[in-house]
Amino acid sequence: MQGSDTREQLRQVYQKDDPGQKMFIPAKPKVNPSEKDRLFRACAYCRVSTDSEEQLSSYELQQKHYRQLAQDHPNWDLKKIYADEGISGTSLKNRTAFNEMIEECRKGTYDLIVTKSVSRFARNLVDCISLVRMLKGLNPPVGVFFETDNLYTLAENTEFILSFLATIAQEESVKKREAMNWSLAQRFKDGKLLTPALLGYDRARDVTGRFIKYAPLVVNEKEAEIVRFIFDSYIAGWSLGNIADFLTDIGCSTKTGNTKWTEGGIRYILGNERYCGDVLTWKTFTSDLYEHKHRKNRQDRDQYLYKKRHEAIISTEKFEAAQVLMENRKHHVKGGLPKLHVIDEGIFQGFIPINHHWINDDPDIYYDISNSISRTSKTRSFSKRSFSAFNLDGYQVVRSQFTQVRYEGPSISVSGEKISFNTFCMRRFGTVGYIQLLLHPAERKIAIRPCKQKDIHSIRWRPDPEKKIYSKTISCPHFGSALYSIMGWNPEYTYRIRGVWAKRGAEQIIVFNFVNASPVVLMPGEGEQAKNKRIELCPEEWEDGFGEEFYEHVVDNGFYYLAPGSGWGSQSQSIPAPGIKQYTSTSDEELQQRMERLSNRGIESNGS
DSSP states (O other): OHHHHHHHHHHHHHHSOOOSOOOOOOOOOOOOTTOSSSOEEEEEEEEESSOSHHHHHHHHHHHHHHHHHHHHOTTEEEEEEEEEESOOSSOSTTOHHHHHHHHHHHTTOOSEEEESOHHHHOSOHHHHHHHHHHHHTSSSOOEEEETTTTEETTSTTOHHHHHHHHHHHHHHHHHHHHHHHHHHHHHHHHTOOOOOOOTTEEOOBOTTSOBOTTOOOEEOHHHHHHHHHHHHHHHTTOOHHHHHHHHHHTTOOOTTSOOOOOHHHHHHHHTOGGGGTOEESOSEEEOOTTTOOEEEOSSSSOOOEETTOSOOSSOHHHHHHHHHHHHHHHTTOOSSSOOOEEEOSSTTTTOEEOOTTOOOOOTHHHHHHHTTSOOOOGGGOOOGGGTOSSOOTTOEEEOGGGTOSSOOSOEEEEOSSEEEEOHHHHHHTTTOSEEEEEEETTTTEEEEEEEOTTSTTOEEOOSOTTSOOOOEEEEOHHHHHHHHHHHTOOTTOEEEEEEEEEEETTEEEEEEEGGGOEEEEEOOSOSTTTTTOEEEOOOGGGTTOSEEEHHHHHHHTGGGSSOTTOOOOTTOOEEEOTTSOOOOOOOHHHHHHHHHHHHHHTOOTTOO
């Protein structure tokens, strides 16, 4: 009943005439850019999406069109025409003129923006709507007049139509991008490569002087001299900065005529496969249509590598050497080209001195180096009778893990990132300043031996014997990765290997047989007892025996069983691995000659 009374009261209020006086105040009429009674401070915006001659001609015609359009509208005070050349409309980034125009609108300079269509203004739906709303909210508001769409943003109910048109413009960009990607993929597949000229090369021309489409690059010998110097000096040990400074100082020009060289420009040249005659397609691609972000192509797009597409300036070997150096220096590894050496005699025959900084995680290269020499070591053969009057076949040498609760011999812990030597190793090599880390991939062994600082791949060990002894850790992420591949280890585990220290006369060595490696894990549980404590696991292959077969153990530890008085030859020097491609650098004399030629000629990279 109460609700019925309330409705009746409301009905009477609405039906009752207001006896008081009232005055009607009409709203301002909506602004119309064509009305003649108001002066608009106007600007125009035009854009072409490429910098081809045809499009630039269109760009000039657009500007002429807007000047004429302003003359046809006497109420437009056309103050400026903003134009961006060769810029995509899918992003506001890099649209310098457009962003300058918007900033002037914020300052209150204009009332009206005139442009051809929504697609000229912005092909990104979000950008288009947000900009129009922002301009509409200014005081005074700024309207945008899209000429071909006959749409004025300050008119009534325009946002729905604007959203529709902006969506169509955006989808047009998406379709154009798909069509362009398809076209590129087909041209790359068919070998129709539009290879731009770069330092050292020019595009081929016909007899009339016009560029020949899809033709291989032609060497520009004057510029090629600079390219050869850049590769030679870098491989000889120069830094990117040193090379850039030298070329700047002697007045060399880049391909674009700039005499200021940068590290980035030198890095680009060193990493460009076209200098050894090859062309790799689609090295980078635009991953985001709207932000125009470029990404390196890591098999995101189909690629083709065309070998010997044009005349090479740099040999393939020299190019590969530069890539190895760049990869090492990218990880802050100093030094020159890696030397691939192997020991060809003595008890370490077939062992490889390891450069633990070398950025290489391919295990095959270690097998190739070790196998590059023939096996003649005396420790590889023996007579069973020389050990005992009894036949010891079937007997095993028990693993120390099964007999020793507290182990006090040499051991290492290996992870994918580092190798750690225990204090026993440090004490035995207590007066050693430098050591070599040696690997035999087929025998699954690592060894260390004392060496001199000048020896190949020497590693600092204990330069100050007076200091307190601590365990030693060597960082080797890439070698560690190769080691795990060689052993087939689980990358989630750390492995501990017990070794053998031996000494004969002045010679001493420590050898670790990785066949006896055991995985190490954190102790399960909680509390102080389990905190950071590790335990060794028993590998599955140990379940069927107590250790190595006796005669296998003899072979693995052959240095114990050499005839009395005979030397190990443990200090035999390594040699370049036979048959393995070695990286070499240009001689100092040849590099100096290149420097003098460049300095004397005052060469300019544009060939003038």
